[in-house]
Amino acid sequence: MAKGNTHGLDCLFLCFCLFGLFSVPVKAALKKYQFDIQVKNVSRLCHAKPIVTVNGMFPGPTIYAREGDRVLVNVTNYARYNMSIHWHGLKQYRNGWADGPAYITQCPIKTGKSYTYDFNITGQRGTLWWHAHIFWLRATVYGAIVILPKQGTLFPFPQPYREANILLGEWWNNDVEDVVKQGNKLGLPPNTSDAHTINGKPGPLSPCSEKHTFALEVEQGKTYLLRIINAALNDELFFAIAEHNMTVVEIDAVYTKPFTTQAILIAPGQTTNVLVQTNQAPGRYFMAARPFMDAPLSIDNKSAMAILQYKGIPNSVIPILPQIPAPDDTEFALTYNSKLRSLNSPAFPATVPLKVDRHLFYTIGLGINQCLTCLNGTRLTASLNNITFVMPRIGLLQAHYYNIKGVFTTDFPDRPPMPFNYTGAPLTANLGTTLGTRVSKIAFNSSVELILQDTNLLTVESHPFHLHGYNFFVVGSGIGNFDPKSDRAKFNLVDPPERNTVGVPTGGWAAIRFRADNPGVWFMHCHLELHTGWGLKTAFVVENGKGRDQSISPPPKDLPPC
Known part of the structure; x- marks a missing residue:
């Protein structure tokens, strides 16, 4: 088991402990998994260079759990890079501290330091995955999460061999x-x-x-x-x-x-x-x-x-x-x-919000800004509603929980400041793009409809958008500019696909709905790492509710400092 940087290998050590919460003694249900994440020469590929890996494996090991389990992941970072791990698609109810995106819900785990991700798997089963959520390190730091149904529950389709x-x-x-x-x-x-x-x-x-x-x-x-x-x-x-x-x-x-x-x-x-x-x-x-x-x-x-x-x-x-x-x-x-439709059965209903409390309309744009430090004098950028997101130096969730001023503002606009023909003739101007760590505040348990509209700023392109902390329903999509009257009338409010990542079509739009019942700070970003790095991201600050279990849980004692 790695104790440090040995033989030129960078590594992370992860210990996965699964605590089954079914009606059997905890000791009998305890499962332990240990993983190393190492940087090593991978001879399977041509001209291989050292890479960050988990347990020396590329891809990393699969995490097996069952609906209702509690999962503890002890991460010790022996890599030369700072590290954070995101459990992609897990809802992390009231527990953004375990979500993982660096400088959003936590500061990264520094070299030689440790952090334990502690979360419950509630109301979810199926295939998800985990990956590094800092820089481009998820190129090699990733693996599958397989969540099995509760004991005695079969798949709602023919059982595979x-x-x-x-x-x-x-x-x-x-x-x-x-x-x-x-x-x-x-x-x-x-x-x-x-x-x-x-x-x-x-x-x-x-x-x-x-x-x-x-x-x-x-x-x-x-x-x-x-x-x-x-x-x-x-x-x-x-x-x-x-x-x-x-x-x-x-x-x-x-x-x-x-x-x-x-x-x-x-x-x-x-x-x-x-x-x-x-x-x-x-x-x-x-x-x-x-x-x-x-x-x-x-x-x-x-x-x-x-x-x-x-x-x-x-x-x-x-x-x-x-x-x-x-x-x-x-x-x-x-x-x-x-062709994608939710099963929408009595056991697995599609609880689509029919009444909308908050209507959001976000335009997706690419642009070119001046860059005095770049060799060609310019650099490519990306924006939502003409705002290029600037990453903070402290976790947004910490700043929100402790009411630390000056880290972010909650004035992200509900719609673009200047309407235009979004998918018309190619536009090269940035239309007044601004830089800022601006997020949107959402009332607890409110129903949200978000239209993601591609634009022809610089060029049209497809964009897969991922929302942390939630699933959402993709109630509609189309090519061209979204028409509030004709397109909303065609929304599927019966059995739309339920996802955590939606593909916005090239030169088109996608409409999603979700209920904001998970308090915390939740990242939303394009899952093309190229565009995320250019600033195509924002976050939702979902306020606490009034009920006993409707507030953000306190942070763990070993939360990484900045």
């Missing part, structure tokens, strides 16, 4: 933080990744040999559950399996009305569970992931490949290639997303 995790990611041959710093120095986007990966391996299409290909062995005539996670930093991805259909049964740890498809679309931050029947002739079949990009930008068309291999088939058999949508297949993307 077995299941497997499929984590889609990106790989840089160089230290990703050095890549980002070089881009910032130039005032340009960092270099795109050198490969996409499936479970940490790029597959035979990369310059590496076929031994760097993930293979999933299956038996004929069985049903498998694949838990698919998009951990890529900057790419929405298509995923398909040659000659095998997939039945979508869950998104972002929420059950859906099942539908069958030849491919799925999954944005960074999102998860999708699918059933796959191994009903084809025994053989080897490629699984593939490649980027979706329908904006007028250069397309990163590097594909990752893995193999679905029937038991008993030798490796000498050439795998069959899959049919996967073209990188700019907008029609498939829109059609696929339109």
Whole structure:
């Protein structure tokens, strides 16, 4: 077990302890997990450089828990970077201290220091994930969270024979933080990744040999559950399996009305569970992931490949290639997303807010600002309602809880200061973009409707937005400018998909609704790491309620200081 920086390895030590809260003695239900997060040479990939890893694993280990469990995660940081871990999609009721985004709900864990994340899993089951939430370190610091249903509860779909995790990611041959710093120095986007990966391996299409290909062995005539996670930093991805259909049964740890498809679309931050029947002739079949990009930008068309291999088939058999949508297949993307519906059953109802207390309208913009320290004199920025978010030097949740003045203001506008033709002719002006740590204050238990509107400021582009601390219902989406009358009349208020990360379509809009029943400070940001770094983010300060269990819990004693 690592005690410090040894043999040039940077590492974090995590101890996961799961306390089952069902009606059995606690001692019998206790589970212990220990993990190391290390920086080491990864020989699986070409020209590998040292990377930050958990337990020396890339991707990191899977956390298995059950609905109703209490989870303790002891993190000791032995890396040369500051660190924080976000438990993506876990609601963390009244407990933002365990949410993880650096300088939002906590200050980062410094080298040589420790912090214990302590949280309950209440009312959630399915596939989520964890990842670093500081800088671009989640490029290698990530892993799956599998939350099993309560004891004795079956899935609301055919029970699978077995299941497997499929984590889609990106790989840089160089230290990703050095890549980002070089881009910032130039005032340009960092270099795109050198490969996409499936479970940490790029597959035979990369310059590496076929031994760097993930293979999933299956038996004929069985049903498998694949838990698919998009951990890529900057790419929405298509995923398909040659000659095998997939039945979508869950998104972002929420059950859906099942539908069958030849491919799925999954944005960074999102998860999708699918059933796959191994009903084809025994053989080897490629699984593939490649980027979706329908904006007028250069397309990163590097594909990752893995193999679905029937038991008993030798490796000498050439795998069959899959049919996967073209990188700019907008029609498939829109059609696929339109098929997503909440299960909305008596056991798993869709509690969509029908009456709205607070209407919000946020425009998403890109821009170019002057930069005296950049080699070309300018740098790219991003904004919501023309505001580029500036990260504070102390956690927003601490500042809110202790009423520390001067850290942030609660005057983030409910709508853009200047309406315009959002998706019309390309605009190069920033329309008065300002810098600031400005957030929006939300009354406890109020129902919120938020319209996220893409704009043609600099260029249109799709944006996956993640809201911490909540699930929300995606009640509508479309292309062009949102029309309050005609588009709101078409909202699905019966069984809309329930998510924690929504894809705003290129040159379009998405409408979400949620009930603000979780007090605290909750981050909302584009899950394209490139755009987050440019300032495409904000936060909601949800006020305490009046009830006994409607206020923020006190902070833990070992909360990292700034």
